[in-house]
Amino acid sequence: MDKKIIIGAVVALLVIIVGAAVLMGGGTTERGPGEIVVAAYSHGGEPEAGFDPIAGWNYYAEPLIQSTLLKMTPNGTYAKDLATDYEISDDYKTYTVDLRKDVKFTDGSDLTAEDVAFTYNAAKESGASLDLSALDKAEAQGDYKVKFTLNKSDSTFLDKMAYIGIVPSDSYNNESYGENPIGSGPYKFVQWDKGQQVILEKNPDYYGKQPEIEKITILFAQNEAAFNLAKNGEADIVAVPLEYGKEKLDGYTMYLQDTIDVRGVSLPSVPDTGELSPDDNYTIGNNVTCDIAIRKALNYGINRTALAEGALNGLGYPSYDGIAHQLPWANKEAAIEDGDVAYANKTLEEAGWVDSDGDGIREKNGTKASFKIYYSASAPERQALAVGAAEQAKQFGIEIEPVGAEWDEIYPNEFSQGVLWGYGSTDPSDMYGEYYSSSDFNPARVNNSAVDKHMDDAFAESREDSYKDWSAVSWDGSTGISPKGDANWLWLGEIKYGYFVNDRVDISNDTALLQPHGGDLFSNVYDWTMTNATAEK
Numbered sequence: 001m002d003k004k005i006i007i008g009a010v011v012a013l014l015v016i017i018v019g020a021a022v023l024m025g026g027g028t029t030e031r032g033p034g035e036i037v038v039a040a041y042s043h044g045g046e047p048e049a050g051f052d053p054i055a056g057w058n059y060y061a062e063p064l065i066q067s068t069l070l071k072m073t074p075n076g077t078y079a080k081d082l083a084t085d086y087e088i089s090d091d092y093k094t095y096t097v098d099l100r101k102d103v104k105f106t107d108g109s110d111l112t113a114e115d116v117a118f119t120y121n122a123a124k125e126s127g128a129s130l131d132l133s134a135l136d137k138a139e140a141q142g143d144y145k146v147k148f149t150l151n152k153s154d155s156t157f158l159d160k161m162a163y164i165g166i167v168p169s170d171s172y173n174n175e176s177y178g179e180n181p182i183g184s185g186p187y188k189f190v191q192w193d194k195g196q197q198v199i200l201e202k203n204p205d206y207y208g209k210q211p212e213i214e215k216i217t218i219l220f221a222q223n224e225a226a227f228n229l230a231k232n233g234e235a236d237i238v239a240v241p242l243e244y245g246k247e248k249l250d251g252y253t254m255y256l257q258d259t260i261d262v263r264g265v266s267l268p269s270v271p272d273t274g275e276l277s278p279d280d281n282y283t284i285g286n287n288v289t290c291d292i293a294i295r296k297a298l299n300y301g302i303n304r305t306a307l308a309e310g311a312l313n314g315l316g317y318p319s320y321d322g323i324a325h326q327l328p329w330a331n332k333e334a335a336i337e338d339g340d341v342a343y344a345n346k347t348l349e350e351a352g353w354v355d356s357d358g359d360g361i362r363e364k365n366g367t368k369a370s371f372k373i374y375y376s377a378s379a380p381e382r383q384a385l386a387v388g389a390a391e392q393a394k395q396f397g398i399e400i401e402p403v404g405a406e407w408d409e410i411y412p413n414e415f416s417q418g419v420l421w422g423y424g425s426t427d428p429s430d431m432y433g434e435y436y437s438s439s440d441f442n443p444a445r446v447n448n449s450a451v452d453k454h455m456d457d458a459f460a461e462s463r464e465d466s467y468k469d470w471s472a473v474s475w476d477g478s479t480g481i482s483p484k485g486d487a488n489w490l491w492l493g494e495i496k497y498g499y500f501v502n503d504r505v506d507i508s509n510d511t512a513l514l515q516p517h518g519g520d521l522f523s524n525v526y527d528w529t530m531t532n533a534t535a536e537k
Contacts, residue, residue, distance in 0.1 A: 005014050009158070010205065011429045019307070020242075022353075023037070028108065028153065031143040031236070031435065032214070032215070033530060034212070034213060034214030034215060035213075035214060035215040035216075035217070035448065035528060036213055036215070036216055036217070036236040036237065036530075037216075037219060037224070037234065037236050037237075037423075038216060038217070038218050038219070038227075038236065038237045038238075038521075039218070039221045039226040039229055039235050039238050039239060040112055040218075040237055040238070040239040040499065040519065040521045040522075042434060043271055045063060045220070045222070045359045046194070046195065046220040047178070049067055049128070049177055049178045050177070050178020050179045050181065050335065051063075051189060051192075051198070052167070052174070052177050052181060053117065053119065053123065053129060053164055053165035053166075053167060053177035054122045054123045054128070054129060054172075054174065054177075055067055055126060055128050055129075055174070055178055056126075056129050057165070057181075058127035058165070059129050059130050059163050059164070060130075060163050060425060060426075060427075060516045060518055060520065061163070061515070061516070061518060061519065061520040061522065061523070062520055062522040062523045062525065063165035063185060064185050064186060064187045064191050064200060064216075064522055064525070065165065065181050065183040065185050065187060065188065066166055066167065066183035066184065066185045067082050067103065067111070067165065067166055067183065067184045067185050068081050068161070068162055068163060068164060068165055068166070069080060069081060069082045069086075069097060069116070069161040069162070069164075069166075070083055070158070070161045070162040071162060071523075072162050072426055072513055072523070073513070074511060074512070074513050074514070074524075076328065076426065076514075077161060078158065078161075078228070081164065081208070082099055082100055082103060082111070082116070082184075082411050083097045083098065083099060083100075083161070084098045084099065084100055085098040086098065086158075086171070087160075087337060088155075088158070091153055091460070092150070092153040092157070092459070092460060093110045093149065093150045093151075093152070093153055093154075094147065094148070094149055094150070094458055094525075095147075095148040095150075095161070096141075096145065096146070096147050096148075097116070097145070097146045097147075097148070097157070097161070097528050098140045098144060098145055098205060099112070099113055099116065099144040099145065099146065100144075101143075101144055102207050102252060103207050104205055105168045105182050105183060105184050106182050106183060106184070106188045106189075106203060106205070107168065107171065107182045107379060109168055109170065109171070109256075111166060111168070111184050112140070112143045113140035113141065113142065113143055113144055113145055113146045114140045114143075115166055115167065115168055115225060116138065116140070116146045116166055117138040117139055117140045117146055117169075118138075118167070118169035118172070119164060119165075119166045119167050119169070120132065120135060120138040120139060120148065120164065121135075121138050122167075122172075122174075123164055123178040126174075126270070128389060129164060130160050130163060130164060130427075131139070131429065131432070131433065132160060134150045134152050134154040134157060134459075135148060135149075135150055135151070135157070135160075135290075135314060136149045136150055136151040137149055137509075146214055146282075150210075151497070152459065153379075153459050153460040154286025154429070154459050155458070155459060155460070155461060155462060155463055155466055156427055156428060156429035156459065156463075159425075159427035159428075159429070160427070162265065162426075163427075165183060165185065166183070166184065167181075167182070167183070168182055179192060184203075184206070184213050185203065185209070186202065186203055186206045186208065186526065187200040187201060187202060187203055187211075187216060188200065188201055188202075188203045192536060193322045196219070196220060197217055197218060197219050197220060198217075198220075199215070199216075199217050199218075200215070200216045200217075200218070201214065201215050201216075202214050202215070208526070209526045210526075211525050211526050212528060212529050212530060213525065213528050213530070217234060221235075222239075222378065223240070223241055223378065223380060224249070226238045226239060227240045227244050227247075227500075228501075230249055230252055230500040231249060232526075233251065233502075235502075236501065236504060236505045237499055237500070237501050237502070237505065237507065237521070238499065238500045238503040239497060239499055239519065239521070240498050240499070240500060241314045241379075241380040241381060241498070241499065242312055242315050242316070242380075242381050242495060242496065243313055243380055243381075243384075244498060244500075245313050245315045245496070245498040246313065246314075246315075246393075249500055251502060251503050252500040252501060252502055252503065253500070253501050253503065254496070254498060254499070254500055254501075255498070255499045255501055255509050256315060256496045256498050257496060257497045257498075257499065257506070257509070257512060257515055258326065258496060258514055258515070259324070259424060259494065259495060259496060259497050259514060259515040259517075259519075260327055260424040260425070260426070260494070260514050260515070260516055260518070261322035261324070261422060261423070261424040261494065261495050261497070261515065261516065261517045261518075261519075262319045262320065262322045262323070262324055262422070262423050262424050262491060262493070262494050262495075262515075262517075263319075263381070263382065263385055263400060263421070263422055263423075263491075263492050263493055263494075263495060264322050264420070264421060264423065264489050264490060264491035264492055265373055265386075265389070265418045265420050265489060265490040265491075265492070266294050266414070266417065266418060266419050266421060266434075266443035266444040266488070266489055267286075267289040267294075267298070267418055267444055267487070267488060267489060267490055268284070268285055268286040268289050268290065268415055268416055268417070268443070268444060268445055268448075269289065269290055269292075269295070269444050269445050269446065269447070269473065269488050270284065270285045270286075270290050270445045271285045271286070271287050271290040272284070272285035272286055272287050272290075272416060273285060279440070280411070280412070282358070282411070282412050282413070282414065282415050282416070283412075283413075283415065283416040284415040284416060284445065285415070285416060285445070285450065286371055286416050286417060287367055288367060288368075288369055288370065288371045289371055289418065291351060291353075291364070292486065292487060293347050293348055293351030293353065294348070294351075294353070294398065295486075295487035295488065295490070296344075296483065297343075297344035297345075297347045297348050297396055297398065298398065298487075298490050299320075299336070299338070299483035299490055300336060300337075300338055300343045300344055300347070300395060300483060300485045301339070301340060301341050301343065301344030301345075301393070301395065301396045302338060302389055302392050302393065302490065302492070303337070303338055303339030303392060304318035304319070304320075304338055304339075304492055305318055305338075305339070306339065306388075307385060307388045307389065307391070307492055307493055307518040310384070310388055311381065311384035311385045311387075311388040312381060312384070312385070312493055312495060315324055315495070315496045315498070316493040316494060316495050316496070317333075317493060317494040318337060318338075318426040318492075318493050318494075319422050319491045319493050319494050320334045320335050320338075320474075320482055320483055320491055321334040321474035321475070321480075321481065321482040321489075321491055321493060322423055322434070322474075322489060322491045323431075323470075323471075323474060324424055324494050324514075325494070326514055327426075327428075328467050329428055329466075329467040329468075329470035329471045330471065331471040331472070331474040331475055331476070331482070332377055333475050334474040334475045334480070334482035334483070334484065334486075336482075336483045336496070338483075339436070341395050343394050343515065344395075344396035345396050346399050347395070347399060348398075349368070349398060350360055351364070352364045352365075352489075353369055353397070355397050356449065360394065360397060360399075360526075361397055361398070361399045362397035362398065368399065369397060369398045369399060370399035370400075371399075371400065371401070371417055371418055372402075372403050372413070372417040372418060373386045373389070373390065373400055373401070373402050373403065373417070373418035373419070373420055374402070374403045374404075374405055374409075374410045374413055374414075374417055374418065374419045375402065375403070375404055375405075375410075375420040375421065376402035376404070376405075376406075376407065376410070376420075377405055377406060379422075379467050381495060382420045382422075383404055384403070384495070385420060385492050386400075386402035386404075386420050387402050389492065390402050400418070401452065403448065414443045415445065418490070419443060421443075421516055422517045422518075423516065424494075424514050424516050424517035426514075426516060428458065428466065428467075428470040429459070431455075431470060431473055432455055434435065434446070435451055435455070435473060435481050435488070436451075436452055436455055437449075437451075437452050443477065443485050444481075444488040444489055445488075446481055446486065446488045448480075448481070448485075448486060450476065450478070450479050450480075451473050451479070451480065451481060454469040454470070454472045454473050454476065455469070455470070457469045458470050497515055497519055497521075499521065504530060504531055505528065505529075505530060505531065506528060506529045506530075506531045507521075507528050508524050508527035508528055508529070511524045511527045512524050
């Protein structure tokens with residue numbers, strides 16, 4: 001989720017803006033016939049720790065510089081990459097993987113099982129990449145076989161094998177690797193101009209399908225700065241906020257790509273009793289949102305279709321449980337008829353929330369129905385959603401104060417106020433962090449034994465069999481986290497990603513993967529082509 005993806009990106013925001021301004025200064029940028037310039041989501045935020053998978057570089061996306069054991073396909077299945085075969089024990093506690101024997105790192109050394117085992121063990125220890133808490137240890141068994149032993153059944157461990165880039169164990173240094181990464185992926189690292197860009201060139205020794213694009217320069221520019229790059233013809237592929245999704249630019253095509261990226265607000269479901277989180281000493285609980293009547297009123301009273309048309313520029317899709325409708329564990333039964341202000345008013349009144357002083361805000365036992373929703377100040381669609389939800393909530397007497405902030409200010413409030421998060425993964429186990437009662441994250445403080453059991457059961461089942469239990473987390477006919485159940489979150493909508501693509505480039509939109517939260521524009525980079533021989537504009 002956000003906490004992993006945005007590490008370093010917001011810290012570098014001011015530097016990014018200055019760097020982008022320098023890069024955009026005056027006229028078009030010359031590009032060779034096989035060279036492209038990109039400013040896009042997953043690579044848009046400059047990583048504080050550099051391009052190190054162990055430190056969290058580009059999880060849930062094509063790392064470009066490094067290789068992964070498996071790759072996700074457009075239909076949601078897995079294709080082999082470094083892995084040539086794998087076996088899974090019946091209890092989903094042991095995964096054994098056979099490796100290719102023809103893979104070299106860009107420093108000329110062989111990639112072996114020792115490198116894979118080292119990468120996974122180090123990533124587990126760092127805690128900055130994927131959730132590897134189920135991993136007990138990874139062991140090399142000879143040069144080209146790796147054994148992963150888990151401390152519990154976890155059928156989703158296969159997902160982790162698709163998203164962790166492998167680093168060389170012999171030369172890896174956690175202090176320097178991120179600034180000069182060595183990998184075995186389709187591209188090799190050339191140069192990092194901090195605050196401005198990173199330059200990658202095609203790896204001639206790559207074992208897989210050789211991409212046509214020879215050189216990729218990734219600019220650290222976002223939002224309006226990125227849009228200006230496209231307007232000035234200075235970049236070939238530019239990710240822009242949805243507010244620009246219907247704009248037209250000469251020489252560019254706007255691609256609106258489907259995603260599984262969802263936006264929603266966590267609503268603390270316990271009262272503020274003075275309890276603090278054990279690790280960070282953050283306040284836990286909110287005396288307004290702890291009342292299920294408040295949470296129900298919001299979930300039934302907010303009109304998500306209106307938000308999709310307004311805040312998401314007509315390019316969104318309502319969401320009721322945070323599971324994108326394209327995923328096989330999506331739960332249609334979680335959907336409700338929302339925008340029902342009468343139901344919201346009735347629910348609040350029956351629970352004792354009344355506006356006794358005529359100020360338009362209900363109160364109960366001296367407590368105003370008022371709380372904050374924090375959102376990332378660098379995310380325009382989150383601001384629009386927070387403001388839109390706040391305006392609608394006024395209709396039934398709930399006051400919401402939208403607060404745009406940096407993440408170092410948002411995190412201390414994550415257990416005590418509403419926070420507008422982004423979420424969306426091909427790995428269903430991400431739901432564990434949001435909803436499992438003992439999860440360290442769980443900002444809404446969900447505590448539902450039936451929800452916990454559905455997730456426990458899902459981990460111990462095959463991927464296909466588990467879908468019914470992941471789906472039941474939302475609503476199983478009796479309970480769940482969705483509006484019909486505990487309404488722990490106010491899920492609002494799925495979004496699309498908008499990319500301006502220069503006519504000189506073809507990004508093979510037909511072969512693109514569904515993009516997870518954070519984006520994976522480069523997932524099909526092997527299929528991209530140069531449609532023109534020159535970059536003249």
